[in-house]
Amino acid sequence: MRPRIDFGTAAIAVPVALASAAIVGLLLFVVWMSVAETDAGVATGRYGLQNYVALFTDPLVARAAINTFAFAALAVIVAGGFGLPLAWLAERTDLPGRSLIAPVLTLGLLVPGFFTAMGWIFLLHPRIGFVNQWLRQAFGLAAAPLPITTIPGMAWIEGLTLAPLFFFMTASGFRAMDPSLEEAARTAGASGAAILRRIALPLMMPGIVAAAIFTFTLSIGTFDVPGVVGLASRIFTFSTLLYVKTSAVDDLPNYGLPAAFGTVILVLALALSLVYLRLLRRSRQYQVVTGKAYRPRPIGLGRWAIAAWVFGGSYIALALVLPLLLVLWSAVLPYYAPPSLAALHQVSFATFARVPWPLVWRGLRNSVILAVLAPTLALGFSFAFSWLILRSRMRGRVFVDEIAFLPQAIPGIIFSLGAIVVALFVLPDAIPLYGSVAILALVYSVGWISFGTRVVNSALIQVHSELEEAAYVAGSGRLATARTILVPLISPALVSGWVWLALLAVRELTRAVILVTGDNVTLPVVTWSLWNGGQFNEASVVILTTIALFAPLLLLYFYLARGWAAPLEPRTDREDA
Amino acid sequence: MRKAWAAVIGLMLAGAASIASAAETSPALRKVIDAAQKEGEITLTYGALLGGTDGARTMERLVNAKYGTHLKIDYTPGPSAPEMAARIAQEQAAKRPSSTDLYPVSMTAANAHLFQAIDWRELVPELPEAAMKFGRRGVAYATLLVGITYNTGLIPEDKAPKTLKDLLDPQWKGKIGVRVSTTFMAFLALPSEMGPEGSVAFFRKLGAQASGMIRCGNAERIASGEFPLFFPNCGDYEARKAALAGAKVGAIIPTDAACMAYFTAGIPNNSAHPNAARLLIAFLLSREGQDFEWDADGADYHGLPGSKIAAVMAKYRAQGVNFIDEVDVEEQHPELLDVQKRMLEALQESMTK
Numbered sequence: 001m002r003p004r005i006d007f008g009t010a011a012i013a014v015p016v017a018l019a020s021a022a023i024v025g026l027l028l029f030v031v032w033m034s035v036a037e038t039d040a041g042v043a044t045g046r047y048g049l050q051n052y053v054a055l056f057t058d059p060l061v062a063r064a065a066i067n068t069f070a071f072a073a074l075a076v077i078v079a080g081g082f083g084l085p086l087a088w089l090a091e092r093t094d095l096p097g098r099s100l101i102a103p104v105l106t107l108g109l110l111v112p113g114f115f116t117a118m119g120w121i122f123l124l125h126p127r128i129g130f131v132n133q134w135l136r137q138a139f140g141l142a143a144a145p146l147p148i149t150t151i152p153g154m155a156w157i158e159g160l161t162l163a164p165l166f167f168f169m170t171a172s173g174f175r176a177m178d179p180s181l182e183e184a185a186r187t188a189g190a191s192g193a194a195i196l197r198r199i200a201l202p203l204m205m206p207g208i209v210a211a212a213i214f215t216f217t218l219s220i221g222t223f224d225v226p227g228v229v230g231l232a233s234r235i236f237t238f239s240t241l242l243y244v245k246t247s248a249v250d251d252l253p254n255y256g257l258p259a260a261f262g263t264v265i266l267v268l269a270l271a272l273s274l275v276y277l278r279l280l281r282r283s284r285q286y287q288v289v290t291g292k293a294y295r296p297r298p299i300g301l302g303r304w305a306i307a308a309w310v311f312g313g314s315y316i317a318l319a320l321v322l323p324l325l326l327v328l329w330s331a332v333l334p335y336y337a338p339p340s341l342a343a344l345h346q347v348s349f350a351t352f353a354r355v356p357w358p359l360v361w362r363g364l365r366n367s368v369i370l371a372v373l374a375p376t377l378a379l380g381f382s383f384a385f386s387w388l389i390l391r392s393r394m395r396g397r398v399f400v401d402e403i404a405f406l407p408q409a410i411p412g413i414i415f416s417l418g419a420i421v422v423a424l425f426v427l428p429d430a431i432p433l434y435g436s437v438a439i440l441a442l443v444y445s446v447g448w449i450s451f452g453t454r455v456v457n458s459a460l461i462q463v464h465s466e467l468e469e470a471a472y473v474a475g476s477g478r479l480a481t482a483r484t485i486l487v488p489l490i491s492p493a494l495v496s497g498w499v500w501l502a503l504l505a506v507r508e509l510t511r512a513v514i515l516v517t518g519d520n521v522t523l524p525v526v527t528w529s530l531w532n533g534g535q536f537n538e539a540s541v542v543i544l545t546t547i548a549l550f551a552p553l554l555l556l557y558f559y560l561a562r563g564w565a566a567p568l569e570p571r572t573d574r575e576d577a
Numbered sequence: 578m579r580k581a582w583a584a585v586i587g588l589m590l591a592g593a594a595s596i597a598s599a600a601e602t603s604p605a606l607r608k609v610i611d612a613a614q615k616e617g618e619i620t621l622t623y624g625a626l627l628g629g630t631d632g633a634r635t636m637e638r639l640v641n642a643k644y645g646t647h648l649k650i651d652y653t654p655g656p657s658a659p660e661m662a663a664r665i666a667q668e669q670a671a672k673r674p675s676s677t678d679l680y681p682v683s684m685t686a687a688n689a690h691l692f693q694a695i696d697w698r699e700l701v702p703e704l705p706e707a708a709m710k711f712g713r714r715g716v717a718y719a720t721l722l723v724g725i726t727y728n729t730g731l732i733p734e735d736k737a738p739k740t741l742k743d744l745l746d747p748q749w750k751g752k753i754g755v756r757v758s759t760t761f762m763a764f765l766a767l768p769s770e771m772g773p774e775g776s777v778a779f780f781r782k783l784g785a786q787a788s789g790m791i792r793c794g795n796a797e798r799i800a801s802g803e804f805p806l807f808f809p810n811c812g813d814y815e816a817r818k819a820a821l822a823g824a825k826v827g828a829i830i831p832t833d834a835a836c837m838a839y840f841t842a843g844i845p846n847n848s849a850h851p852n853a854a855r856l857l858i859a860f861l862l863s864r865e866g867q868d869f870e871w872d873a874d875g876a877d878y879h880g881l882p883g884s885k886i887a888a889v890m891a892k893y894r895a896q897g898v899n900f901i902d903e904v905d906v907e908e909q910h911p912e913l914l915d916v917q918k919r920m921l922e923a924l925q926e927s928m929t930k
Contacts, residue, residue, distance in 0.1 A: 060929050121803060128802045149789075232754065232789035232803070234928050244757055244790065244925055255663075335822040336797035346823065356630030359652070420664070424671035435676065514660060517676040518622060518653040529629070529654030536797045 008478030009392065015384045020403045022446050027266065027406060029418040033259035051260035060241055068237040071155050071226070072219035078159020079215045082315045083166025084208065090167075091174035092200070094298045095308050102171070102496075103558040105164040108320040109503045110547045111327060112527060113161055113224030115540075116319075119326035120157050121229060122338055124148035130338065149233035158225045160319040162215045168500045169211035169451075172493035173204050173458050182299075192299070206461055210454040213272045217408050220265060223510075255417060266406065273405040324547075331540035351537045356526070360542055363523040364549065366437050367506050370444065370522065373437075375501030377445035379494055382452025387482060389453070390460045391468070401453070408450035416514035419443045435517035443511050448501055455500075459493035460486065499557055506550060605699040606859065610644045612852035619648060619853040622655040622677035626840060628873030629654065639869060640860045648853055662686045665845050675845040678854035682715030682843035684907050684914075690714075692843035693851065700859040705880040708862075710841055710904050717839035718861045719876035720886045721812025722830050722893075723761045723903070726796070728805045730825035737806075740833040744808060745782050754795075754804030755787045755928075759920040761838045762809055764906045766916040770834060773916045780920040783808070784927030800824040812838065813889075814875035821875070830893050837890075838903045840876065 037046040055061055090101040123129050126144035135145050147153060177200065185195045201208070226237040236244070242258050301308055330336050334350055337343040385404045389397050407415070419442070423434040433439045463486060471481040487494065509524040516525050523546055530539040602610070621633060628635060633652035640648055655661050658681055668675050669691060682692050692714040698704050708717045725744070727737050738744050744753060765776035791798055793811035796819040798804055810816070813828035820826055842861065844854045860866040867877040871885050879887040890900060907914065 060925060063929055122801065125803060231757070232791055232798070234787075234789050236929055244921075335819065335824040336800060337824075338801055354631065359630045359654070420667060424667055424673060434673070513656045514664075516622075516653065516656075518620060518651060521653050525654060529624070531794075535629070 008480070008482065011479055012384045012387055012392075012482070013394075015381055016388055016400060019381045019385070019446055019449060020400065022442075023403050023407055023449070025422075026415060026418045026446075029421065030259050030262045030266070033255055033417070034263050036256070038256070051256040054245075054257060055260050055264070058245075060236060064236045064238050064241040067151055067230075067235060068220055068239075070151050071158065071230075071237055072216050074152055074155030075158040075162060075219040076212050076215050078156055079162035079166045080208070080212060082160065082163035082319075083211070084170055086163070086312060086315065087167045087171040087174050088196075088200070089301075089308050089312065091171050092177065092299055093301050093308070095301055095305055097309075099558070101312060102167070103555055104316055104320060105167055106499065106503055106554055107547065107551055108161075108323070109164055109507060110550055111320075111323045111543060112507060112509070112524065113222075114228050114531065115327060115543065116161055116323040117157055117225045117228035119323045120148050120153075121232075122326065123322065124153065128338065149229060149235070151235060154225050154229050154235065155219075157229065158219055158222060160315070161225070162218065163315065163319065165218070165500070166211045166215060168496050169214065169454060169458070170204060170207045172455065172490075172496050173207035173462065174200075175492050177203060177462075207458040209275070210458055213275070214408065214451065214454055217265070217269055217272065220268075269405060269408055270402065273402055327540045327543050327547075329540075330537050331544050333537055336536050351541055354535075355538050355541045355545075356530075359521065359526055360523070360545065362519075363521050363526040364546075366440075366520055367523040369437050370441055370508075371502040371505040373441040374444035374448070374505045375498045377441060378448040378452045378501050379456070379498055381445060381449050382456045382497075383482075383487070383494070385449060385453045386456035386460050387486070390457060391465070391486075401457075404449050404453040406450070407447045415443055415447055416511045419515060435520055437520045440512060440515055440520055440522070443515065444505055444508060447511060448504065451501070452497060455493055455497040456490065459490035463489050499554075503554075506546065603700070603702070609700060609852050609855050609859065610646060613644075613648060613850070613856040614646050616850040616853045617648065619650045619678050619850050619857055620676065621650055621652045621679065622661065623652065623680070624655055624658060624661075626681075626874055627870075632869075632873045635869060635873070636857065636860070639865055640857060643860060643863070643865060644856060646856070648856070650857070658683070662691070665691050665847075669845070669847050673847065674849040675847045677845065678848045678850045679842050679844050679858060682711055682841045684711055684904075684911075687711030687714040687843070691845060693846055693848075695844065695855070697858070697862065700855065701862040703882060704862055707902075707905075708878060708880055710839065711843075711908065715841035715843040716858060716862070717841050717880075717904070718858070718866075718878055719814070719840040719870050719874060720879040720884075720890075721761075721814060721838045721840065721876060722828070722886070722889065722900070723809055723812055723836050723838055724831050725829040726799055726807040726810040726813075726816045727827055727829060728799050728802055728825055729820075729827040730800075731802055731805045734827070737827075737829055739829065739831065741779065741808075741831045742833065743831075744806070745779075745786055749806060750786050751788045752805045753783070753787045754789055754791045754798065754807045755783060755924060756807070756809050756811070757790050757792050759809070759917050759924065761811070761836060761903050762920055763910070763913040763917045764836045764901045764903050765834060765920070766913045767901070767906065767910070770901075773913075773919075776916060777919045777923045781923040781927045784924040785930070787924075787928060790928070796824060796826055800826050812876065817875035830898060832896065832898050835893065835898045835900045836903045837879070837900045839878075840874070841904075 034051050035047045035049060037044045037048060037050075086101055086105070089095050090098045121129065123131050124144075124146050126132055126147040126149060129144065129146075129148065132144035132146055135141060136143075139145075148157070181199050181203070182195050185199050190198070220237075221239055223239045223243065226235070226240045227243065229235075230237055231240045231243070238261060242261055245257055329339060331351060332347045332349060333343065334346055334348065337346070382404070385400060388394055389401045389404070394400075419439055420434070423439055427433055433442075467485055467489070468481050471485055472478075476484070507524055508522070509528055512522045512525050513528065516522065523542070527539050527542045527546075530536075530542060621627075627633070630652055633650045637648065637650040640646065640650075655677065656664070661677070661680060662683065662685075665675055665677070665680065665686070666689060680692075686692065687710075692711075694713040695716070696713060697709055697716045698706070704716070709715075710717055725738060738746065738749065743749075759780065762776070762780075765771045765779070766773045770776070771779055788804065791804060791807065793815060795807075796815055799807050800819065810828065813830065816826045816828035842858050844851050844858070848854055861870060862878070862881065864881075864883055867881055867884065871877045877884050877886050879890055893900070
């Protein structure tokens with residue numbers, strides 16, 4: 001019954017084609033860079049495999065590989081261990097105050113990763129961490145009982161910072177879940193645990209696997225925690241080894257090695273995406289949002305609500321309160337010192353006067369523009385990708401999904417370098433992208449298509465195609481059907497994804513730092529440059545400012561989102577009565 | 578009436594000062610001032626040096642007061658020096674104006690002819706010839722005394738290591754943070770110092786001794802005691818700045834391996850405001866500029882009259898310390914940069930064992 005070709009299909013295919021061209025072009029650029037020889041940052045026209053040889057013949061690489069995979073796997077376990085239960089509690093239960101979970105999780109994202117890592121060092125470093133110092137004194141221990149300078153310690157920090165991502169990637173799926181299956185199981189006498197294990201989790205599997213793969217690949221390439229904790233304690237992962245290897249003595253960067261590494265990660269990402277695609281092929285079994293009497297119902301927690309709050313509260317204390325306290329503490333000191341009575345006497349607001357406020361305001365203006373523009377573009381691209389993958393019968397749509405997954409594998413630095421090359425050498429002068437906020441928005445949005453498509457895929461999978469088919473029968477075109485049926489039904493996922501990406505825009509550093517030329521400076525670049533220049537305390541003030549400015553907006557969003565997401569909001573007990 | 582007289586005298590004094598200042602201005606400098614005035618601004622995409630945003634504001638005020646100009650300094654924090662150098666190279670290849678009008682010059686960047694060769698003595702006659710580096714493509718405006726940074730709260734001055742050999746003492750095992758790179762260490766490979774094999778062996782032993790790697794600019798990690806010692810630092814200026822802010826941090830110049838490096842500045846070939854950039858560098862090399870640099874970065878150039886770092890160096894020299902010019906070594910012995918790479922490899926290798 002579907003129309004063969006219409007304007008809607010073409011309108012959806014065009015952004016996919018453009019974004020795919022950008023992604024494939026960037027991938028080719030990565031591969032080219034991994035084999036091209038450069039002189040003072042400019043291509044010489046000579047090629048070779050020296051970067052791959054350097055990568056695979058280095059004995060340090062094998063050790064770094066083991067460390068990296070252990071770190072990433074443990075980080076996924078920690079992120080999932082917190083993010084998944086919190087998503088379930090927030091979306092599928094009657095936990096009092098559950099609507100606070102999402103806003104609180106998002107607040108933590110405004111604290112840069114390197115600050116969180118520093119906070120954990122001051123807390124659990126084997127020698128200077130005050131928890132370890134206290135435990136050693138209290139129990140007369142010879143060694144620090146909780147050393148953070150280990151792979152599990154690093155994975156713990158990384159997992160805590162990635163838990164909100166896991167939460168956002170799975171929450172919308174929980175929210176949209178059809179309760180009839182659970183109710184049928186309950187009627188048949190299944191216990192709560194059995195329902196969770198045999199009904200809820202299998203239904204959520206695409207979302208969970210997507211979140212796990214996504215956080216795993218993110219952890220492999222991440223630098224914040226390995227750079228601050230690992231490098232300082234002789235534990236090398238891929239990212240820190242690359243950092244050390246590319247800290248060239250000849251004062252010009254060696255991008256070939258990261259590009260070779262990026263190519264290897266690319267292959268890994270492709271392999272992981274195949275696993276995910278196998279799940280998608282069976283996607284019909286996950287279609288839980290149908291046109292029939294759909295209304296999810298929350299699960300009563302009873303006395304378990306206290307345990308649930310202890311669990312959620314522990315996460316908030318560890319992942320949000322501790323880093324925020326560190327930021328606050330360092331913002332009111334003239335120079336960083338561990339908490340002590342002596343340091344307390346130095347507390348003042350003098351640091352606030354030393355902050356480069358005009359630069360902060362310029363960065364803020366650009367970050368706000370990016371927080372609106374980049375997520376909108378990214379989700380627009382992602383919806384188009386997901387629709388083609390899951391709703392069209394286009395040949396080769398499997399490859400489209402592969403392409404959508406790949407930006408995740410491209411190192412951020414390479415992404416930005418590719419954009420610089422295109423802006424400087426490919427685009428005509430009439431398109432002044434170089435040095436603009438627009439280039440940042442484009443680079444961010446294309447880079448986030450992996451995340452966006454995972455979010456939209458997970459939501460679209462759950463919407464039964466019978467709803468669209470009914471619209472087609474009624475004469476609606478594809479674009480109109482997407483706009484009037486699909487988008488409203490998956491709006492909770494879209495809105496959650498948008499907010500998540502807006503937050504990423506506010507904290508994105510790796511891609512921005514290479515592309516910033518003056519007018520397009522962003523807030524994270526200002527924070528990073530202060531930290532980089534030894535102005536740890538001034539950087540803390542900027543982070544506090546960021547939180548003070550964005551927290552009310554976030555809370556406003558969550559207040560409004562309750563109304564926007566109404567069609568899929570869980571029915572309350574009072575409504576049931 | 579008294580007020581009126583005071584105003585007249587004030588005006589006369591100001592006029593006399595202005596005439597004196599004009600008399601001091603050489604024709605070459607006058608030409609640069611006029612051309613800079615026409616350009617009107619300086620784009621400065623720089624790291625954390627020159628005092629950052631506050632520094633840019635101060636420089637703008639001081640430059641305009643000194644030369645009677647109305648220049649505007651547009652400062653933006655930049656990426657790391659290697660990334661910025663690559664960006665300058667790409668912008669030149671694309672025939673676009675540079676995103677910064679001045680930048681620190683490295684030997685590789687200078688060899689790639691990314692920066693203009695300038696005889697700075699035409700603008701600053703008191704500048705020693707030795708301040709001009711890399712075939713005059715860069716000029717040193719601050720001297721860095723490279724050595725060890727330490728936590729003065731944890732290690733009393735008399736107990737702190739005094740030589741590189743001291744760093745290998747078992748008492749410091751697990752207490753040393755090492756820099757991620759071996760930049761500024763080529764001089765150790767000179768036959769008069771440790772020699773190529775000796776310097777590589779030293780870094781191998783240092784790697785075994787070290788607790789981890791950090792980068793320059795992380796003085797809070799030394800002040801917190803996470804790393805009681807840090808070697809090689811990027812210069813004693815960091816400890817000086819941190820100590821001024823109240824941190825318990827100090828610097829040691831190893832008596833057996835004292836070297837000096839520099840903050841250098843050059844003007845990219847594709848600078849959009851080359852004359853304004855020249856004027857800014859000329860200012861940095863003036864007494865007022867040197868005082869500004871001392872306040873902003875904790876360093877000035879030892880070869881200029883009235884230098885504060887020269888007084889610090891004189892104190893060390895009185896103790897028999899001989900400073901080797903690292904930049905001169907790199908220029909005269911480029912082959913040592915390969916040894917410097919081997920030092921880094923040895924350090925990494927021993928740190929991952």
